[in-house]
Amino acid sequence: MKIAIVCYPTFGGSGVVATELGLELARRGHEIHFITYRQPVRLALLNSKVHYHEVNVPEYPLFHYQPYELALSSKLVDMVKLYKIELMHVHYAIPHAYAGYMAKQMLKAEGIKIPMVTTLHGTDITLVGNHPVYKPAVTFSINKSDIVTSVSQSLKDDTLRLFNVKREIHVIPNFIELDKIRNESQISCHRSVMAKKEERIVTHISNFRRVKRIPDIIKIFYKIQQKIPAKLMMVGDGPEKSRAEQLCKELGIQDKVIFFGNSNEIDQILSYSDLFLLPSETESFGLAALEAMAWSVPVISSNSGGLPEVNFDGVSGYLSNVGDIDGMAENALKILSDDTTLAKFRESSLSVAQQFDIKNILPLYEELYHKAINNSKCEK
Numbered sequence: 001m002k003i004a005i006v007c008y009p010t011f012g013g014s015g016v017v018a019t020e021l022g023l024e025l026a027r028r029g030h031e032i033h034f035i036t037y038r039q040p041v042r043l044a045l046l047n048s049k050v051h052y053h054e055v056n057v058p059e060y061p062l063f064h065y066q067p068y069e070l071a072l073s074s075k076l077v078d079m080v081k082l083y084k085i086e087l088m089h090v091h092y093a094i095p096h097a098y099a100g101y102m103a104k105q106m107l108k109a110e111g112i113k114i115p116m117v118t119t120l121h122g123t124d125i126t127l128v129g130n131h132p133v134y135k136p137a138v139t140f141s142i143n144k145s146d147i148v149t150s151v152s153q154s155l156k157d158d159t160l161r162l163f164n165v166k167r168e169i170h171v172i173p174n175f176i177e178l179d180k181i182r183n184e185s186q187i188s189c190h191r192s193v194m195a196k197k198e199e200r201i202v203t204h205i206s207n208f209r210r211v212k213r214i215p216d217i218i219k220i221f222y223k224i225q226q227k228i229p230a231k232l233m234m235v236g237d238g239p240e241k242s243r244a245e246q247l248c249k250e251l252g253i254q255d256k257v258i259f260f261g262n263s264n265e266i267d268q269i270l271s272y273s274d275l276f277l278l279p280s281e282t283e284s285f286g287l288a289a290l291e292a293m294a295w296s297v298p299v300i301s302s303n304s305g306g307l308p309e310v311n312f313d314g315v316s317g318y319l320s321n322v323g324d325i326d327g328m329a330e331n332a333l334k335i336l337s338d339d340t341t342l343a344k345f346r347e348s349s350l351s352v353a354q355q356f357d358i359k360n361i362l363p364l365y366e367e368l369y370h371k372a373i374n375n376s377k378c379e380k
């Protein structure tokens, strides 16, 4: 199949999922066209099966806001015609589903039928999309998609609760490429540079937005390091980072916390981590937790949103109520305090991650693509 993938190219779960999905589809012989404003961060190599088309929005003094969705829909129209693309898969409803729908209508006017699959990722529904400013357009574009998927049952439930959605929503969980991790598990390990042998390494990776509850991470770690020798790796960047650095200073633990900023060394860092913290306010899925588990790193998380669908309580880690800093610290210490317990949790977090191997998940998307293409051929 020839498939256009529209996504956010920056650091963030939905862009990562879209990119990894496109790359695996290409390995399986499909022709993939990424259409976005910058080359996605995880898209290193382009080849005959993997194309990237940049959306440019020309500056014009009259524009207070650059009309990105207009430029994106025009680009989609041009690329669909040029490469004879058969399907558009848009990740994140805002504004991608809206721009995709416009492209579909423009193409229809020229006698070209193209189905659109929309994948809902989380904040496009729970935080941003639900805002009255966006809600009518988000509802409209979900209902006008040919196929709608969500990355967890929890997100599907939220969508049906918050929006007047008339389409069926197919739950397809996020995934992980375990073969890649197996190949990379030999990567040279910089653990000794980061921590002493006897120190446990606790890690958090995110875009440091409020929803991630960054201060909770620092406070949980503060309690951990009071009981056992430990270091905290904070990976990523965003609005809450400087407050977190300040909090570390106030608590006197700045020497035990390393702030990496945005890093391309995620796999390296996870390979030497002992525990992953994700105490988010809400998380439609929690891809970062799954990535950690795939590296045999157990997870301490909140129990909100889709997290219980990924992090199995008492198996791959532990779940607690949002904001339960004491509970999360206690659970972390249960896992970290002796080597045998840690080894057991490491093993079981990997086996939970195996259920989300890309090999099990990708055929679910392919099946929906075929369905969408076949249905669209029958449409008048």
Ligand code: GMT
Pocket: 011, 012, 013, 014, 015, 017, 092, 121, 122, 123, 151, 174, 206, 207, 211, 282, 283, 284, 285, 286, 287, 288
């Ligand atoms: O919250 C983020 O880190 C970014 C955001 C995004 O859209 O890129 O993540 C959302 O989509 C991810 C991929 O499906 C999910 O794993 C995250 O849980 C979800 N974030 C939230 O729901 C807060």
